[in-house]
Amino acid sequence: MPRTGLRLLVPVLLVLLWWTTSAGSTSPFYPPLREVLAAFGESWLFARVGSDLVPSLTRLLAGLLIATTVGIAVGTALGRNRLLRQALNPAVQFCRSLPGAALIPVSVVLFGIGDGSKILVIAFVCLFPVLLNTVDAVRGIDPQLEDVARSYRLTPAQRLAFVLLPAAAPQIFAGIRTALGIAFIMMVVTELYAATNGVGFVTLSARNSFDVPQMWAGTVLLGLLGVALSALFLALQRRVLRWHIGMTERT
Amino acid sequence: MLSVTNLRKTYGSGVQAVEAIRDLTLTVDRGEFVCVVGPSGAGKTTLLKSLCGLTKPSSGTVTLAGAPVTGPPKEIASVFQDYSRSLMPWFTVHRNVGLPLYNRYRSTADRAERVATALDAVGLSGFGDRYPWQLSGGMQQRVAIARGLAYAPEILLLDEPFASVDAQTRSDLEDLILRVRDDTGVTMLLVTHDIDEAVYLADRVVVLSARPSVVLETVEVDLPRPRDQVTTKRSPRFAELRAHVLTLIRRTALDGSASTPDHHSTTGERR
Amino acid sequence: MRPALLLPVLTTAALLASWEALSGTGTLPPEIPPVSAVAAWLWANIGTAVLWAAVAQTLAHWALALVVGVTVGAFVGATMASAPVVHELLLGIVEFLRPIPVVVYLPIMLLLLGARPVVVVVLAAVAALWPMLLQTLYGVRDVDPVTTDTARVFGLTTPQRLVWVTAPNVLPYFFTGLRIASTVTLLVAIAIELIGAVPGLGNTLAAYAGNGLYDATYGVIVIAGLLGVGLNAVFERLERRALRWHSAYRTQYA
Numbered sequence: 161m162p163r164t165g166l167r168l169l170v171p172v173l174l175v176l177l178w179w180t181t182s183a184g185s186t187s188p189f190y191p192p193l194r195e196v197l198a199a200f201g202e203s204w205l206f207a208r209v210g211s212d213l214v215p216s217l218t219r220l221l222a223g224l225l226i227a228t229t230v231g232i233a234v235g236t237a238l239g240r241n242r243l244l245r246q247a248l249n250p251a252v253q254f255c256r257s258l259p260g261a262a263l264i265p266v267s268v269v270l271f272g273i274g275d276g277s278k279i280l281v282i283a284f285v286c287l288f289p290v291l292l293n294t295v296d297a298v299r300g301i302d303p304q305l306e307d308v309a310r311s312y313r314l315t316p317a318q319r320l321a322f323v324l325l326p327a328a329a330p331q332i333f334a335g336i337r338t339a340l341g342i343a344f345i346m347m348v349v350t351e352l353y354a355a356t357n358g359v360g361f362v363t364l365s366a367r368n369s370f371d372v373p374q375m376w377a378g379t380v381l382l383g384l385l386g387v388a389l390s391a392l393f394l395a396l397q398r399r400v401l402r403w404h405i406g407m408t409e410r411t
Numbered sequence: 412m413l414s415v416t417n418l419r420k421t422y423g424s425g426v427q428a429v430e431a432i433r434d435l436t437l438t439v440d441r442g443e444f445v446c447v448v449g450p451s452g453a454g455k456t457t458l459l460k461s462l463c464g465l466t467k468p469s470s471g472t473v474t475l476a477g478a479p480v481t482g483p484p485k486e487i488a489s490v491f492q493d494y495s496r497s498l499m500p501w502f503t504v505h506r507n508v509g510l511p512l513y514n515r516y517r518s519t520a521d522r523a524e525r526v527a528t529a530l531d532a533v534g535l536s537g538f539g540d541r542y543p544w545q546l547s548g549g550m551q552q553r554v555a556i557a558r559g560l561a562y563a564p565e566i567l568l569l570d571e572p573f574a575s576v577d578a579q580t581r582s583d584l585e586d587l588i589l590r591v592r593d594d595t596g597v598t599m600l601l602v603t604h605d606i607d608e609a610v611y612l613a614d615r616v617v618v619l620s621a622r623p624s625v626v627l628e629t630v631e632v633d634l635p636r637p638r639d640q641v642t643t644k645r646s647p648r649f650a651e652l653r654a655h656v657l658t659l660i661r662r663t664a665l666d667g668s669a670s671t672p673d674h675h676s677t678t679g680e681r682r
Numbered sequence: 683m684r685p686a687l688l689l690p691v692l693t694t695a696a697l698l699a700s701w702e703a704l705s706g707t708g709t710l711p712p713e714i715p716p717v718s719a720v721a722a723w724l725w726a727n728i729g730t731a732v733l734w735a736a737v738a739q740t741l742a743h744w745a746l747a748l749v750v751g752v753t754v755g756a757f758v759g760a761t762m763a764s765a766p767v768v769h770e771l772l773l774g775i776v777e778f779l780r781p782i783p784v785v786v787y788l789p790i791m792l793l794l795l796g797a798r799p800v801v802v803v804v805l806a807a808v809a810a811l812w813p814m815l816l817q818t819l820y821g822v823r824d825v826d827p828v829t830t831d832t833a834r835v836f837g838l839t840t841p842q843r844l845v846w847v848t849a850p851n852v853l854p855y856f857f858t859g860l861r862i863a864s865t866v867t868l869l870v871a872i873a874i875e876l877i878g879a880v881p882g883l884g885n886t887l888a889a890y891a892g893n894g895l896y897d898a899t900y901g902v903i904v905i906a907g908l909l910g911v912g913l914n915a916v917f918e919r920l921e922r923r924a925l926r927w928h929s930a931y932r933t934q935y936a
Contacts (some may be wrong), residue, residue: 166767167774174775189794246686247693257865257910261873261884262903265891269713269899304496311463311483312511312562322510326501345783345873352788352877353888367789375789382786383779390781403501407544 191373200377208362213381216358219275220347220389223282227343228336231287235294235332236324245295256292260285260346264353278350285346286339293335297328330404333397340393344386359385412598413462413566414438418471420457431457433623435471439566444592444599446609449619450660455602456492458624459570462600463487475566488564492571494551498543498558504530505539508558515562529561530554532591549580553587560591569601573608582640585612589638606660610652611638618656620663627659715896723897724904733886737905740882743802743871744864744913750803751810752863756856758811759818776815784809784870788877797878802871809870810863817862821855822848857924861917868910883909 179193204213238245238252263281271277305327309319325332351360363378398405418435421428431454439445449455460466461473464483473480475487488511491497498507508526516522530536533553543551552572559567569588573581585608592599603609609616616630632652634643643649698717705716727733762769762776784805791801825848833843875884883906890898 166770170771170775171778243689247689250690250694251697253914254907254911257914258903258907259869259872259910261869261876262887262906264876265888266713266899266903269891269894269896270711302496304491304493305499307460307465308489308491308497311465311487311489312558313483313485313514314511315514318513322502323499326499329501341781341783342869344781345785345869348783348785348788349873349877352785363789367793372793375793379786379790383782386782386786387778403542403544406542407500410544 188370188372191376195373196376196380199371199373200380203362203374203377204381212357212359212362215275216347216351216360217385219278219350219358220282220343222275223279223346224286224336224339224343226279226283227286227339228290230283231290231335231339232294232325232332235291236298236320236328238291239295239298239328252288252291255284256288260342261349264350268354273354273356278347278355281350282343282346286343289338289342290332290335293331293338294328297331298324300331301327330401333401337393337397340389344389348382412439412441412476413600414474415458415462416472416474418458418461418473419469420454420461420466421469430623432468434625435619437617437626437629439598439600441565442596442598444612444614445601445617446613446615447600447602447617447619448604448606448609448656448660449624450621450663451604452622453619454622454624455604455619456570458619459489459568459600459602463489463568486565488559488562488567490552490555490559490567490569490572492574494543494548494555494575497555498551500542500544502542503539504535504541504543504546504554507543507554508539508561511558511562525561525563526557529557532560532594533557533587547580549576549584552576552584556584556588556591560595560597564597566598566600569599571603572601573605574603581608586640588612593637606653606656607644610634610649610656611640611643616652616656618659627663630656713896715900719897720900720904723901727898727901733902733905736881736883736886736902737909739799740868740871740875740884740909743799743806743875743880743882744868747803747806747867747871748810748864751807751867752814752860754807755811755814755859755863756818759815760822760852762815763819763822780812780816785873785877788874792878797880799880801878802874802880802882805874806867806870810867813862813866814856814859817855817859818852821852824855825851854921854925857917857921861914861921864913864917865910868913872906 175193182190182192182196183194185192238248260281263284267277267281271280301324305323306319309323314322347358348360351358352364355361359378359382363375363382366372366374366378415435415437418432419430420432421430423429435458437445437447447455447458457466461468462480464473464480464487475484499510502510505523505526508529509522512522512525516525526539527536530539533556535550535553535557538546538550538554543554546554552575556572572588573584576584588599588601589612591597599612601609601612610632613632616632618627618630619625620627630652634646634648634652701710702717704710705714758772762772787805787808788801791805795801795804829847829851830843833847838846871882872884872887874880875882876888877884879885879888883902887899887902887906890896890902
C-alpha cells in the first residue's frame with residue numbers, strides 16, 4: 161500500500177467507526193453522525209458564516225496581528241539594547257508565565273464582552289512567544305553581517321529591513337507559529353467564557369439549549385478550523401522563508 | 412592616500428586588557444597593491460577594521476586623503492574573510508551585489524547595470540538569480556568581490572579573502588584579483604597569513620610581528636608584472652623574497668607569545 | 683546589592699510605583715485597584731486555607747494531567763519513531779489532531795461528564811500529550827546513525843544501546859517537551875476551571891471578578907503568574923541540566 165494510503169487509513173477508519181457506532185444511537189449525547197453533518201450543513205454552510213465564523217476569525221487574526229507587530233518591534237528593541245533587556249526582564253518573565261486565561265475575567269470587567277476585550281486578551285497572550293523569539297533571534301545575528309552592513313554604509317532603516325529582520329525571520333516565524341496555536345485557544349476560551357457571537361459561543365449555547373447535533377457540528381468546525389489555520393500558516397512560512405528552507409536542505 | 416600613524420588598539424581594560432596592536436605606521440599610495448602579512452593573532456583583522464572605520468583605535472590616527480576616518484568611508488569597500496557569513500542568504504546574488512548601491516544610484520536600471528558589470532568582471536554573469544548558498548565557496552567569494560567592485564571604491568580592503576577556499580580556487584582567485592586591479596586601477600590592501608600569496612600579489616609587503624603588533628619591516632616586491640602562478644613563483648627572486656619574509660615571521664612567532672590563541676581558527680566552527 | 687540586579691529591581695519598582703500613582707490619581711478605572719490594595723489583599727489572605735485550596739486544586743489538575751499526558755505522549759512518540767509501520771499508521775491522525783486546541787472538546791466533555799475535575803485532567807492531559815509525542819519522535823529519530831552503527835560494531839546489546847545511546851540522545855528533547863507541556867497544561871487547566879466552573883484558581887478568579895472583588899481578582903492573577911514563573915523556572919533548569927553535555931552543539935546549531 162502506498163505511504164499516503166497508509167496515513168489516511170486510520171482517520172478514515174475512525175470516521176467510519178463514528179458513523180457506524182452512532183448510526184443507531186439513541187443516546188441524547190451521542191447523536192448519529194448523519195444528524196451532526198445535517199446540523200453542520202444547516203449552520204455552517206453558510207447560514208452562520210457571516211454572523212459567527214467571520215467575527216471569530218477576525219478577532220483571532222486581529223489579536224495575532226497586533227501581537228506580531230508589537231512583538232517584533234519591542235523584541236528588536238530589547239534584543240539590541242542590553243540595558244533595556246535587563247531592566248524589563250522581571251516584568252517580561254512575569255507576563256509571559258501568566259496563564260493567559262486568567263486575564264479573561266479582568267478584561268471582561270474592564271472592556272466588556274465585545275470584540276475589543278477579546279482581541280486585547282488574544283494579543284497580550286500571543287505577544288510573548290513572538291517577543292521572546294525576536295529577542296533571541298536579534299541577539300544571535302552574526303556580527304560579521306552587521307560589519308558588512310556598516311562598512312557599506314547602509315542606513316539604520318536599511319540595516320533593519322535588509323539585514324536584521326530577514327536574519328531573524330526564521331526564529332520569528334517559529335514564535336508566530338506558537339502564537340497562532342495560543343491565539344486559537346484564547347479565541348475559543350474567550351467565546352466560551354462570555355460572548356454574543358462566535359463559533360465557540362454557538363457551540364456552548366447549543367449545549368445549554370440541548371441541541372446536541374449542533375454542538376457536535378460546532379466542535380467539528382472548530383477542529384477543521386484549527387487544521388486549516390495551521391496548514392495556511394505553514395504555506396505562508398514556506399513562501400516567505402523559501403531561502404531558509406533551500407539553505408538548510410542543502411547542508 | 413590611506414595612512415595609519417602610531418595606531419594602537421587595546422581590547423578590554425584593567426588586568427584583562429589585551430593589546431592587539433602596539434604601534435603601527437603605514438601608508439598605501441594610490442593605485443598600489445599592499446599586502447599585510449603576519450603570524451596568526453597578529454591583529455591583522457583589527458587593523459582592517461580600524462582602516463574601514465568599524466572600530467575606533469585606542470590611539471593614533473587613520474587618515475584617508477588627509478581626512479581622519481571616523482566611520483566607514485564611502486571610498487572604501489571591504490571583502491570579508493568568511494564568505495558564508497558576509498553574503499545575505501535571503502538575497503539573490505544580484506541583490507547582494509546591488510545592496511550597497513541603494514544609497515548611490517536612485518534608478519533601478521543604473522543599479523542593475525553596475526551589478527551586471529561587476530558580476531561580469533568576476534566571471535559570474537548569468538548567476539545573478541541564484542542564491543549564494545547555491546554556489547560553491549569560490550563563487551561565493553567572487554560574489555563578495557563583485558559587491559566590493561560594484562561599490563566603485565578607491566580602495567578595496569580584503570581580509571584573508573581566500574582563507575576558506577581550496578588551493579586550486581585560491582590561485583584562480585588570486586589571478587582574478589590581479590586582473591581586476593589591472594582593469595580598474597583600484598588601490599588594494601590585502602591581509603593574509605600566507606606568505607606566498609602576499610609576495611605573489613603585492614607591490615609592497617608589510618610584515619607584522621606577533622601580538623602586540625608592530626611593523627617589522629616593509630618589503631618592496633620588485634617582481635615584474637604581469638605575474639604568473641608558474642613563472643613568477645619559479646623565479647629565484649620570488650624564492651628570495653619569500654624566504655626573507657618567512658624568516659622575519661618565524662623569528663617573531665618564536666619570541667612572540669606562542670600561546671597566543673589563533674583567532675582565525677575559531678571562525679570556521681560556526682556553521 | 684550587585685549592580686546587575688539593581689537595574690531590573692529599580693525598573694520593576696518604578697513600573698509598580700507608576701501603576702500605584704495612576705490609580706491614586708484616578709487615571710486608571712476603579713476596576714484596576716492600586717498595587718497597594720492588591721498587596722494588602724495578598725498579605726491578608728496568604729495564610730488562608732481557601733486560597734491554598736484553590737492553588738492545590740489547580741496544581742493537582744496540572745500534575746495529574748502532566749503525568750498522564752507525558753507518559754502517553756512519550757510512549758506513542760517512541761513507538762512511532764521505532765516502528766515505521768506504526769509511524770505511517772498514526773502520522774495522518776496525529777497531523778490532523780495536533781493543531782486542534784483541546785478547549786474545542788470542552789463543550790462536549792462538559793455535556794458528557796459534567797463540570798468535574800476529571801474534565802480538566804483529561805483535556806489538560808491531551809494538551810500535554812502533543813508536545814511530548816512530537817519531541818520524543820524527533821529525539822528518537824535524531825539519534826545519529828553513525829552512533830548507532832558504532833554501538834553495533836562494539837557489540838552492545840539492544841537494551842544496552844537503548845540505555846547508553848538512545849536515551850541520552852532523547853533526554854534533551856524529552857525535557858524540552860516537558861517544559862512546553864507544563865506551560866500548556868497550566869494554561870488549559872486554568873482556562874477550563876474558569877469556563878467549566880471546576881474548583882481551582884480559574885474558578886476562584888471568575889468568582890471574585892464576577893462579584894466585583896477586584897483586589898482579590900488581581901491577587902489571584904498575581905498568584906497564577908507566580909505559579910507560572912515558578913514552574914517555568916523549574917523546567918527550564920531541568921532542561922538546561924539535560925542539555926549541558928551537548929550545549930555547545932545546541933548553540934552552534936541554534
